[in-house]
Amino acid sequence: MGLIKMTKYRTLLLATIGFNFSFLIWFSFAPFTGPMAEEFGLSTAEIGILASSAIWMAPFGRMLTGWLSDKFGAPAIFAIVLAYVGLFSMASAFVRDYSLFFVTRIIVATAGITFVIGIQHVAEWFEEENLGLAEGIYAGVGNAGAAGGALILPRVFGSGWSGPLFSTNWRAAFFYTGIVSIVLAVAYYTLGEAAKSEEKRQATKDNASFTDWLHTATRYGTVVLALAYVMTFGLELSMNGWLATYYREAFNQDNLVIASTFAATFSVAAGLLRPIGGYVSDVLARTERNILPFFTGRYREQWTFVTLCFVVLTMFGMTLAGLSGVLMGAVAVGFLVGTACAFAEGSIFAMVPSMFPNSSGAVAGVVGGVGTVGGIVYPLIYSAPWLANLHLGYSVVAASMIPIVLLSAWVFRPEVAKVANTAGFIGSAGGTDAAVSGDD
Numbered sequence: 001m002g003l004i005k006m007t008k009y010r011t012l013l014l015a016t017i018g019f020n021f022s023f024l025i026w027f028s029f030a031p032f033t034g035p036m037a038e039e040f041g042l043s044t045a046e047i048g049i050l051a052s053s054a055i056w057m058a059p060f061g062r063m064l065t066g067w068l069s070d071k072f073g074a075p076a077i078f079a080i081v082l083a084y085v086g087l088f089s090m091a092s093a094f095v096r097d098y099s100l101f102f103v104t105r106i107i108v109a110t111a112g113i114t115f116v117i118g119i120q121h122v123a124e125w126f127e128e129e130n131l132g133l134a135e136g137i138y139a140g141v142g143n144a145g146a147a148g149g150a151l152i153l154p155r156v157f158g159s160g161w162s163g164p165l166f167s168t169n170w171r172a173a174f175f176y177t178g179i180v181s182i183v184l185a186v187a188y189y190t191l192g193e194a195a196k197s198e199e200k201r202q203a204t205k206d207n208a209s210f211t212d213w214l215h216t217a218t219r220y221g222t223v224v225l226a227l228a229y230v231m232t233f234g235l236e237l238s239m240n241g242w243l244a245t246y247y248r249e250a251f252n253q254d255n256l257v258i259a260s261t262f263a264a265t266f267s268v269a270a271g272l273l274r275p276i277g278g279y280v281s282d283v284l285a286r287t288e289r290n291i292l293p294f295f296t297g298r299y300r301e302q303w304t305f306v307t308l309c310f311v312v313l314t315m316f317g318m319t320l321a322g323l324s325g326v327l328m329g330a331v332a333v334g335f336l337v338g339t340a341c342a343f344a345e346g347s348i349f350a351m352v353p354s355m356f357p358n359s360s361g362a363v364a365g366v367v368g369g370v371g372t373v374g375g376i377v378y379p380l381i382y383s384a385p386w387l388a389n390l391h392l393g394y395s396v397v398a399a400s401m402i403p404i405v406l407l408s409a410w411v412f413r414p415e416v417a418k419v420a421n422t423a424g425f426i427g428s429a430g431g432t433d434a435a436v437s438g439d440d
Helices: 008-026 030-040 044-053 058-072 074-092 098-123 128-143 145-157 169-191 198-206 210-217 220-230 233-250 256-272 274-287 299-324 327-355 360-371 373-382 393-411
Strands: none
Touching: 008 074, 008 098, 008 128, 008 145, 008 169, 030 044, 030 145, 030 169, 030 233, 030 256, 044 098, 044 233, 044 373, 058 074, 058 098, 058 198, 058 360, 058 373, 074 098, 074 169, 098 128, 098 327, 098 360, 128 145, 128 256, 128 274, 128 327, 145 169, 145 233, 145 256, 210 360, 220 233, 220 327, 220 360, 220 373, 220 393, 233 256, 233 299, 233 327, 233 360, 233 373, 256 274, 256 327, 274 299, 274 327, 299 327, 299 393, 327 360, 360 373, 373 393
């Protein structure tokens, strides 16, 4: 029992604060790629590898912590992650050897696995009809931590400020953000409560066996939402780690603060607009309103499909804007890409707990974990040496998304969608979520 009696809104606030800071410390390296490249002698391609490495641990880590949150409750798992991330962030501030520095930052980057912990925590407190908005607020404001890092960290630690322990400012940023992470770990463990009732907590815990996890992980709904998250949240991760470098290198913009500010416009859109995606999904489901001439009666699915198409179109737009040579045009289209990611992510995580109410942590772990693969692969494409210029990578990524959109169209058909949480690649029955089938 926490020191303060928790309500669903206090739980949402606690989870959002925890995840917002997790996102900030996750991408705290991004504004400082220039100074780090200078100190360690990194090429543009090596910076792309560093951006990619920030997501390497997320796929398995999210799958594991989603299941652990179902099993042991979100407060304990969230606190553990924040604590060790803080310790390794502080340690990375003192490392001078690049190989060791690289390893410490990979461990710090596991801060991103907290996403599924908070998703599970919020789902344990909110009713189905408001889950899309609640999860959208949590994830959206939380994701905006990347924008906060891009806007705040270079101004505090990269504009002449020097901490008492360091002469290199970005090292001070890593040290002090590590301290804050540890403080938040204590707060989350002390204040958080796992679920709104003992009955809800027990129902979730009872579905936390490996057999139940394997069942939910292989349902059609889980698989298609996971792949959709590759092209949305994975894309967001890649852009958070890459855009500051892109605006600096592709447009010869040497000012660290200005380049980071341009990159932050994407992060602001991708984060703060995410609740809209969840809210629209909730409204369409409650009012039973069709917005497409196909997928009739599958209201959340229709909105998700629209948003996925929006992502693909805006990514092609990034290449066109970049080739035009107009920096502010590329920044504006980057904002639209962030908007598309926000709407799609909000709609996807409105579907997850609605479709799997007693296994939200496990499914969120699979969707969130697999989704991060985009954040690993896409930066390598953006900085690939075989591209003629840094603008073309966005179109290559957009083309790779088209098969996922086509797969979602197959799964979202009413005859498949109504059994997407029970039918799958391994077996077709079992699991306590079998009675729930989305909008029907």
